Amino acid sequence: xxxxxxxxxxxxxxxxxxxxxxxxxxxxxxxxxxxxxxxxxxxxxxxxxxxxxxxxxxxxxxxxxxxxxxxxxxxxxxxxxxxxxxxxxxxxxxxxxxxxxxxxxxxxxxxxxxxxxxxxxxxxxxxxx
Amino acid sequence: xxxxxxxxxxxxxxxxxxxxxxxxxxxxxxxxxxxxxxxxxxxxxxxxxxxxxxxxxxxxxxxxxxxxxxxxxxxx
Amino acid sequence: xxxxxxxxxxxxxxxxxxxxxxxxxxxxxxxxxxxxxxxxxxxxxxxxxxxxxxxxxxxxxxxxxxxxxxxxxxxxxxxxxxxxxxxxxxxxxxxxxxxxxxxxxxxxxxxxxxxxxxxxxxxxxxxxxxxxxxxxxxxxxxxxxxxxxxxxxxxxxxxxxxxxxxxxxxxxxxxxxxxxxxxxxxxxxxxxxxxxxxxxxxxxxxxxxxxxxxxxxxxxxxxxxxxxxxxxxxxxxxxxxxxxxxxxxxxxxxxxxxxxxxxxxxxxxxxxxxxxxxxxxxxxxxxxxxxxxxxxxxxxxxxxxxxxxxxxxxxxxxxxxxxxxxxxxxxxxxxxxxxxxxxxxxxxxxxxxxxxxxxxxxxxxxxxxxxxxxxxxxxxxxxxxxxxxxxxxxxxxxxxxxxxxxxxxxxxxxxxxxxxxxxxxx
Amino acid sequence: xxxxxxxxxxxxxxxxxxxxxxxxxxxxxxxxxxxxxxxxxxxxxxxxxxxxxxxxxxxxxxxxxxxxxxxxxxxxxxxxxxxxxxxxxxxxxxxxxxxxxxxxxxxxxxxxxxxxxxxxxxxxxxxxxxxxxxxxxxxxxxxxxxxxxxxxxxxxxxxxxxxxxxxxxxxxxxxxxxxxxxxxxxxxxxxxxxxxxxxxxxxxxxxxxxxxxxxxxxxxxxxxxxxxxxxxxxxxxxxxxxxxxxxxxxxxxxxxxxxxxxxxxxxxxxxxxxxxxxxxxxxxxxxxxxxxxxxxxxxxxxxxxxxxxxxxxxxxxxxxxxxxxxxxxxxxxxxxxxxxxxxxxxxxx
Numbered sequence: 001x002x003x004x005x006x007x008x009x010x011x012x013x014x015x016x017x018x019x020x021x022x023x024x025x026x027x028x029x030x031x032x033x034x035x036x037x038x039x040x041x042x043x044x045x046x047x048x049x050x051x052x053x054x055x056x057x058x059x060x061x062x063x064x065x066x067x068x069x070x071x072x073x074x075x076x077x078x079x080x081x082x083x084x085x086x087x088x089x090x091x092x093x094x095x096x097x098x099x100x101x102x103x104x105x106x107x108x109x110x111x112x113x114x115x116x117x118x119x120x121x122x123x124x125x126x127x128x129x
Numbered sequence: 130x131x132x133x134x135x136x137x138x139x140x141x142x143x144x145x146x147x148x149x150x151x152x153x154x155x156x157x158x159x160x161x162x163x164x165x166x167x168x169x170x171x172x173x174x175x176x177x178x179x180x181x182x183x184x185x186x187x188x189x190x191x192x193x194x195x196x197x198x199x200x201x202x203x204x205x
Numbered sequence: 206x207x208x209x210x211x212x213x214x215x216x217x218x219x220x221x222x223x224x225x226x227x228x229x230x231x232x233x234x235x236x237x238x239x240x241x242x243x244x245x246x247x248x249x250x251x252x253x254x255x256x257x258x259x260x261x262x263x264x265x266x267x268x269x270x271x272x273x274x275x276x277x278x279x280x281x282x283x284x285x286x287x288x289x290x291x292x293x294x295x296x297x298x299x300x301x302x303x304x305x306x307x308x309x310x311x312x313x314x315x316x317x318x319x320x321x322x323x324x325x326x327x328x329x330x331x332x333x334x335x336x337x338x339x340x341x342x343x344x345x346x347x348x349x350x351x352x353x354x355x356x357x358x359x360x361x362x363x364x365x366x367x368x369x370x371x372x373x374x375x376x377x378x379x380x381x382x383x384x385x386x387x388x389x390x391x392x393x394x395x396x397x398x399x400x401x402x403x404x405x406x407x408x409x410x411x412x413x414x415x416x417x418x419x420x421x422x423x424x425x426x427x428x429x430x431x432x433x434x435x436x437x438x439x440x441x442x443x444x445x446x447x448x449x450x451x452x453x454x455x456x457x458x459x460x461x462x463x464x465x466x467x468x469x470x471x472x473x474x475x476x477x478x479x480x481x482x483x484x485x486x487x488x489x490x491x492x493x494x495x496x497x498x499x500x501x502x503x504x505x506x507x508x509x510x511x512x513x514x515x516x517x518x519x520x521x522x523x524x525x526x527x528x529x530x531x532x533x534x535x536x537x538x539x540x541x542x543x544x545x546x547x548x549x550x551x552x553x554x555x556x557x558x559x560x561x562x563x564x565x566x567x568x569x570x571x572x573x574x575x576x577x578x579x580x581x582x583x584x585x586x587x588x589x590x591x592x593x594x595x596x597x598x599x600x601x602x603x604x605x606x607x608x609x610x611x612x613x614x615x616x617x618x619x620x621x622x623x624x625x626x627x628x629x630x631x
Numbered sequence: 632x633x634x635x636x637x638x639x640x641x642x643x644x645x646x647x648x649x650x651x652x653x654x655x656x657x658x659x660x661x662x663x664x665x666x667x668x669x670x671x672x673x674x675x676x677x678x679x680x681x682x683x684x685x686x687x688x689x690x691x692x693x694x695x696x697x698x699x700x701x702x703x704x705x706x707x708x709x710x711x712x713x714x715x716x717x718x719x720x721x722x723x724x725x726x727x728x729x730x731x732x733x734x735x736x737x738x739x740x741x742x743x744x745x746x747x748x749x750x751x752x753x754x755x756x757x758x759x760x761x762x763x764x765x766x767x768x769x770x771x772x773x774x775x776x777x778x779x780x781x782x783x784x785x786x787x788x789x790x791x792x793x794x795x796x797x798x799x800x801x802x803x804x805x806x807x808x809x810x811x812x813x814x815x816x817x818x819x820x821x822x823x824x825x826x827x828x829x830x831x832x833x834x835x836x837x838x839x840x841x842x843x844x845x846x847x848x849x850x851x852x853x854x855x856x857x858x859x860x861x862x863x864x865x866x867x868x869x870x871x872x873x874x875x876x877x878x879x880x881x882x883x884x885x886x887x888x889x890x891x892x893x894x895x896x897x898x899x900x901x902x903x904x905x906x907x908x909x910x911x912x913x914x915x916x917x918x919x920x921x922x923x924x925x926x927x928x929x930x931x932x933x934x935x936x937x938x939x940x941x942x943x944x945x946x947x948x949x950x951x952x953x954x955x956x957x958x959x960x961x962x963x964x965x966x967x968x969x970x971x972x973x974x975x976x977x978x979x980x
Contacts, residue, residue: 041980051558052488053411054449054518056547056614059316066489076149081524083150084559088520091554092547103315109351110314110448113413117425118489125491130866130946131977132847133960137968140850144923145979156977157849168867168980170920172913180926183919187926187976191861191936194974197852329813400830402823463819475827511830513822541826543818546839552809560841566829567839568822571811613811624818629838630809631797 003047003122005115006039007064008032011108012115020066020119029063030089036065037082044068045075048118050085053110058092061099062111066118131156142190144168148203158193159203162186207385208435209298211277211378215305218255218337226372231305233339238365242341247357250344254586256308258335260323261583267319267617268309268355269444270333270457271362273302275370276439283370284440286421288363294439295432300373306336306457307369309362310587311343313354314414319450319617320579320609327579330619332626333457340586341365352413359445363456384469386433386480389507399477400510404434404464405500405533406623407525409446409453409517410485416445417454417517419483425492429484429499431507434465437481446517451573451619452545454517458618463625464513464543479507484529486522493525501532511539516622519547519573523558534563545570545620546630550612570620571628574612581607635679635790638707639668640717640733642726646686654725656688658699660706667775671716674783679790683710685733689725692732700736707737714790719748719778720755722770727755735762744789748778751804761807764789855937859973862940864963867914867921867980868906868947869897878905878947886946886959888966891939896925906947906980914980921978940972 005016008025016022025032033050040046047066051057099107132155135141143156146168151159162168169183193204216229224234235253242251256262276282279297282289308321321333328334343361345354387395408417410424417424419442432441442459465481472478484500487493504512512533516526523544530540542564546556552572589603602611613619620628643649643656645666664672664681672681685703692699707715715737717730727749734745739762748766749756756765764785768778781802788795795801797810814821821838828835853859870878876887883905891897897918904914904921919925927939944963967975 046490048488049490049493049521049524051520051524054409054415054453054520054522055316056519074147076147079147080150080153088558091549100315106314106316106351110413110415113352114411114415114488117412117487121489121492130864130957130960130963133957134864134964134967134975134977135847135850136961137964138850139964139967139972139975140853141975141977143977143979147979151979155846157847162978168921168978169923169926170913170917172916179917179920183923184926184929187923187930188935190976191856191930194859194861194976195853195856198849200849202849400827402826402830463817464822467817467819467823471823471827476823476830511826513819513826539826539829541822541829543822544839546809548809553807555842556809556839562841564841565837566825566835567837567841568818568825569838570818572809575811621818624820624822627813627815627817628811629797629814629818629821630811631799631805631838 002069003126004044004067004069005064006032006036006067009062009064009108009111011112012064015112016119029057029061030086032063032065033082033086033089036067037079037086039067040078040082041074043070043074044078045070046078046081047122048115050082051088052114055110056092057089058095060107060111061095061104062107064111064115066115066122140194142193144186144190152201157198157201159201160186160190160193161203161205206296206433206435207383208296208438210382210384210438211298211300212303212380213300213373213376214303214379215337218257218305218339220255224372226376231369231372233369238368241364241368242361245357245360247346247349247353248343248361249346251361252342254340254342256323256338256340256586258323258337262323262586263582264308264310264321264338264340264586265319265589266310266312266317266587267321267450268311268313268358268447269362270455270617271307271366272457272460273305273307273366273369274440274460275300275367275374277374281439283367284363284443287418287443288367291420293436294441295436299439300370300376300378302369302373304337306333306338307362307366308333308338308340309343309358310340311345311354311358312588313351313358313447317447318615320615321617322579322582325580325582326577327616330613330616330628332618339365342587355414355445355447363443384435384438386435386478392477392479393508396473396477399475401479401508402468402476403479403504403507403509403512404468404481405504405512405514405529406481406483407514407516407522407529408442408483408485409522411488414447415518418443418445424485425487427483427485429482429496429503431503432481432483434469434478434481437462437465442483449518449614450617451614452518452570452622454621454623455618458621458623458625462623464515464623479509486518486525488521493528497525497528497532500529501536504533504538505536509538513541513543515543515624519545520558527559527561527564531561531563541566541568543568543570543622543624545622546572547574548572550574550576568624569630570622570624570626571613571630573614573620576610577613579609634677635713635787636711637679637681637786638710638712638715639664639671639681639684640703640715640730641666641668641684641686642729643686643688648686654688654690656686657691658685658687658702660685667719667779670775670779671783674779675787678787682712687729689723689729692729693725696732700732703733704736704740707743708741712743714786715743715745716782716786717745717747719766719768719775719782720753721768721772721774722750722753724754727753728758731755731759731763731765735759738763746782746786746789748782756804760804764803766802767804853974857934858937860938860940860971861927861936862967862972862975863922863924863927863943864975864977865922865943865945865979866947867978868904869902869914869918869922869945870905872901872903874905878945880905880947883947886944886963888942888944890941891924891943892941894924895928897922921980923978940970942970
């Protein structure tokens with residue numbers, strides 16, 4: 001199983017680059033989800049929920065998702081979850097404020113930590129196989 | 130989209146690769162296609178065979194259109 | 206397991222020396238509490254303040270709310286695995302200081318949220334406006350990472366609550382309640398004709414600032430398990446959650462879980478309250494599947510006829526909620542879910558991030574996107590600096606006259622998903 | 632304080648003109664309260680009065696909807712109404728539609744709030760519940776007293792632009808709009824009581840009905856394929872080279888209508904995919920893979936189908952039901968119907 005992080009969070013890139021492949025998206029959180037959706041159609045499946053965290057999608061600019069390559073076709077559950085997440089994010093609308101550097105750093109940290117827990121689980125799963 | 134068109138009273142057959150999605154969006158007549166980037170083709174086949182494959186799927190779809198259904202039906 | 210709760214009503218809260226609890230009046234030596242908290246070198250400073258119901262006071266950004274309690278008889282102490290040793294709690298006798306709380310405040314992250322208004326329209330939405338609150342505003346040591354800061358604030362709040370509880374050790378309770386849950390075999394025989402009902406309690410466990418601890422264990426790492434309801438009353442579960450003020454379960458909510466109270470009230474009369482199944486809300490999808498499968502399996506194993514499922518937070522926890530509901534219903538066990546809604550400011554969007562026809566019985570804590578105007582208060586405990594940055598606020602949240610226009614989600618406990626409040630929506 | 636000005640709309644039956652045989656009575660304006668308006672007046676007390684009553688036959692209204700509505704709007708505006716009340720229509724279908732139309736138009740065009748009353752199964756409910764306030768009534772005029780008791784206070788609140796409570800508080804049918812309010816009991820007790828009712832097989836009312844998984848009944852099958860006109864629609868984004876309509880690469884907000892008359896196949900180079908999501912190489916190399924025009928053309932020539940429709944419709948969809956997709960899908964459906972199409976093949980990637 002090959003795993004992959006899709007993220008627009010620079011902290012993720014710094015933390016995981018070299019350990020887990022990171023596909024860095026230079027764009028918004030919805031763009032990350034679209035990239036995730038496309039990868040799911042191309043044979044990846046979700047390892048983490050695309051709506052991670054209780055910080056609302058119109059608050060945090062960052063989104064990171066952990067995916068795994070599948071051996072056998074498309075994973076419809078992943079596609080449906082991602083489509084649904086895109087729908088939810090659209091419902092919340094765009095971020096309406098200008099965050100300062102400090103707050104952006106905090107959002108990066110929370111996003112990275114949400115992913116880290118899952119990434120550790122995924123790495124543990126990999127070792128066991 | 131399938132649902133809104135069917136609402137006009139016209140029979141609609143949905144040819145799609147991900148049948149669970151089709152079921153979720155409420156299509157009533159569903160015909161599975163080949164794979165995502167090329168639902169009705171297969172690049173590993175030559176042109177003639179690809180066409181035959183496509184025609185087979187389309188015939189299946191037309192058959193679905195002439196079949197009465199009372200609930201969501203996947204025509205495998 | 207049997208626990209007697211002795212309730213001591215706190216009628217007034219004041220600073221003074223020496224500290225004492227006498228005739229309902231709680232006197233606190235602020236310097237002593239300060240000194241205790243400052244023993245932790247991760248804390249640079251702590252300010253103590255008192256906020257009473259009806260006062261023109263706004264507390265923000267609130268992190269946790271904790272009710273002081275003291276274990277009088279029985280094994281273990283309050284908040285096992287965190288403050289006390291990890292002994293199993295939930296039996297014997299515990300005193301509860303009713304009508305007050307310890308509120309921790311401190312800006313852990315830049316977008317931190319959580320408002321408690323002690324009067325005005327905002328006060329109607331938070332249960333904590335009705336309490337005498339001892340507020341701890343905690344400043345971290347320079348350069349302290351956020352997760353350590355969170356830990357320091359958590360620990361300061363719990364320690365203070367226990368310290369206050371200790372003042373009441375020799376007091377005489379105004380009233381007592383006995384809560385008892387027998388073992389499975391005995392419980393089965395006791396009320397053979399009553400429906401067996403369990404409580405599935407979902408704990409926020411997604412990661413940094415989204416954590417809950419069970420006997421000191423990060424809930425992210427647990428498999429669903431069964432607790433006696435009385436274990437929660439002794440602090441078996443505590444909050445480490447700093448986000449989503451309106452629908453996070455504070456430690457106060459865990460200690461006074463209203464589903465547990467209301468199930469006990471009908472226990473032996475209309476239903477047989479079997480126990481609490483705790484489960485988590487992880488980001489990792491395999492965990493979601495494992496936890497929901499285990500939860501449904503435990504419901505079946507306990508021979509339940511029905512279950513109430515409560516949630517914490519929004520977004521992917523909606524997926525856990527729906528998975529739990531669907532899988533438990535699939536076992537032939539009837540469910541009611543408790544959630545809250547994010548239906549947009551106009552109330553016209555879909556309320557949950559996930560849904561399923563199996564979830565046909567739902568109680569809601571209201572629409573968290575509802576816009577509310579909070580008039581200015583005479584005094585702010587904490588700081589308003591962050592009000593434009595809290596969830597549900599925006600650039601224009603802070604009006605020139607000092608009032609705040611924001612969504613209900615900024616108010617601590619406003620749309621609680623354990624059914625703590627009367628707020629609902631249709 | 633001056634009394635609030637109310638205009639009331641009723642049908643020929645409640646005006647005492649007659650039943651079905653008088654349903655073609657043209658719209659007329661009468662001064663003061665008529666019929667059920669008297670009961671409303673009693674409820675209003677000193678706070679409001681019905682300044683005028685508009686009466687119209689149900690058939691008349693439904694058969695001349697535009698012009699009748701225009702006339703009614705003019706009257707309501709001239710009366711300087713603070714609020715309009717229509718009905719209640721109980722379970723009368725055409726009366727319900729008339730009440731719903733008048734209420735929603737008066738609100739939308741004149742900015743005057745309105746309230747009506749109907750039985751939940753009245754067809755007017757589904758048409759207008761999100762556009763006006765519809766008090767839930769019994770299914771016959773026997774429910775007049777109850778209906779009026781709820782309609783009058785709600786009308787006063789609307790006229791004064793006071794905050795309107797949740798549907799359960801005010802008695803109106805849910806408008807697809809969630810409104811907060813304080814229940815009598817806390818949520819946990821409500822949950823326990825709901826569970827007990829569910830366990831005992833008694834009726835219970837969920838506080839949040841899950842979004843209905845709206846299903847459309849399957850349309851009847853085609854009887855005669857060899858004479859049928861078949862149209863192609865795709866969410867796979869097949870467009871003429873260069874994407875002239877600039878259909879977005881994902882979750883598109885628009886669709887394109889393109890002509891394939893006389894084409895035996897979709898030539899690579901002439902056609903391509905606008906879909907940004909997936910690897911477009913295959914679809915660009917052979918657009919028929921996504922829109923099987925070549926196969927249908929062959930089957931048309933063989934006489935298997937009557938005709939392949941000259942136009943096809945294309946968008947980039949994502950499968951899920953998004954509000955904008957719904958809107959343009961309705962438009963596509965209408966165009967297909969208008970051009971005499973008998974059945975549709977919809978392909979998705």
